Amino acid sequence: MRIWVTSFVWDGIEYVGPRIYAKTKETALAVAEFEGLVLEGELVGFIPVEDLDEPEETTDKIMLH
Secondary structure (H helix, E strand, O other): OEEEEEEEEEOOEEEEOOOEEEOOHHHHHHHHHHHOOEEEEEEOOOOOHHHOOOOHHHHHHOOOO
16 A cells, blocks of 8 residues: 645645545546645655754654655
8 A cells, every 4th residue: 555645725825735545646546636735745655753964853843745
C-alpha cells in the first residue's frame, strides 16, 4: 500500500488534507476527487528530526511535505 498526501481549501486557506492509502495513483486520484481533495503527491520517506540542521529548540515547529 502506498501513502498519498492531499490538501484542501477552506475559506480561502489551504490546509493539509488526510492521507490516502491506495495501491495506485489512479485509485488515489479517484478517492481524492470523490472527497473534494487535491492530490499533492506520494509520501516516499521520512527524515528523522535529529537529521535536520535546525537548532534543537525549534525542532517541534518543523513540518516537511
